[in-house]
Amino acid sequence: MGGLRQETDPAGAGLDPVALDRLDRFAGELVDRGRLPGFLLAVARGGRVAHLTTGGRRDLAAGLPVRADTLWRIYSMTKPVLAVAVLRLAEEGRLSLDDPVARHLPAFAEPRVHVGGEGGAVRTRPAEGPLLIRQLLTHTAGLTFGSYHAHPVDALYRAAGIASSSLAGGDLAETVDAYARLPLQFEPGTRWNYSVGSNVLGRIAEVVTGQPLDVCLAERVLRPLGMTDTGFQVSPEQADRLAELYGERDDGTLVPVPGPPVRERPRFLSAGSGLVSSARDFHRFTRMLRGGGQLDGVRVLSAASVASMTSNHLPGGAELAGFGTPVHRTRANEGLGFGLHVSVVRDPARTAAPSGRGTYGWTGVATTAFWVNPEHDLTVLFFSQAQPRDLKVFPTVRRLVHEAIVS
Secondary structure, three states: OOOOOOOOOOHHHOEOHHHHHHHHHHHHHHHHOOOOOEEEEEEEEOOEEEEEEEEEEEEOOOOEEOOOOOEEEOHHHHHHHHHHHHHHHHHOOOOOOOOEHHHOOHHHOOOEEEEEOOHHHOEEEEOOOOOEHHHHHOOOOOOOOOOOOOOHHHHHHHHOOOOOOOOOOOOHHHHHHHHHOOOEOOOOOOOEOOOOHHHHHHHHHHHHHOOOHHHHHHHHHHOOOOOOOOEOOOOOOOHHHEOOOEEEOOOOOEEEOOOOOOOOOOOOOOOOOOOEEEHHHHHHHHHHHHOOOEEOOEEOOOHHHHHHHOOOOOHHHOOHHHHEOHHHOOHHHOOEEEOOOOEEEOOHHHOOOOOOOOOEEEEEOOOEEEEEEOOOOEEEEEEOOEOOOOOOOHHHHHHHHHHHEOO
16 A cells, blocks of 8 residues: 555645744754654645655665655554544443443452552552443553552552563463552542553453454454554565664664564554554544544444544543643643543643644654644644654644644
8 A cells, every 4th residue: 555645735725834844844853863763744634635744764774764655663642543443342332431341351340549558568448439441541540550660559560570561471361460460559530640551441342352452453443444554563565664663872872672573463462552554544544533433435433432532531621730640740731631542632721832622642652643633624643763762852843733824
């Protein structure tokens, strides 16, 4: 399948070419300074691509350029794709968002909440209520990541062999069972904490369908949308298009680092971060959301489900910076609410970068991002494949895109 293509003139789409040139120069300077190996940037109005730029390399050592058909590990941008699959399962009647998780995964039948202590001296109490599927989608279930190093429960994850999100050597079922043996960080529904909850959702999807997660996502999301370059593994025919993944040395230079094992089917199908995709495929995904669940005459979700997914679900209209656990009380989270696996702009006057009210989207740890701005009928995709330290790309990209809107 070919790569993403520009479909309309920027000026005709109400975008300022001079401002878009500033956007391109910003991304190009990150490549020139060695902070990013390469990038792809796409801006669409009315669902049609009005600006498409690539720069740098998908493989520095081989000198291979980024192309419109380059494949990217999208990491946490997997989560919105999973959310669509879960919402479709709800529409099929296989689950309800208000189901207790234990209805499908009995290991979660008696959750306990941390109340004090650490390590072997941790103290817990029974949770006041069950974990709900809805709370997994909104990251309010009380789960966490072992990589935070911010709370005693994070340390319990690491001690159990869950350094980030997967059990060492375990598959999805084994990993989720390991989560269930650990206490919750807080009472379900009372805080927001970005977490391993997506993997619990992925396991629920497997249980209610009787299918492995890759098959479930393919049948309900990827194939109906024609997302032929998206999955948990790349074929031999696709492998040359996969971008190399980079980290950063102490001296600031980029160095290849191992990523998820995508050249073969991984044992652990990460529901929260395992997908590889292309700009063309993810553009189709965003067009479906923009279209209220429909693309090219194929309906994947009801308009009501898309509206729910992209609305703030935090209690009382709260925002991430206030409702989140301490690690999430940052400037970047001000003005943002949270929907079903996407952030949602609640108060544009408070966000770190200009955004229209109701703008929704998410990012990936290897410097990938998407957002949809319904107020201006604008969609933005940014892909790179690096994990540089202390590099804040997206506030500037958001500002420059916003400055390009002239009508």
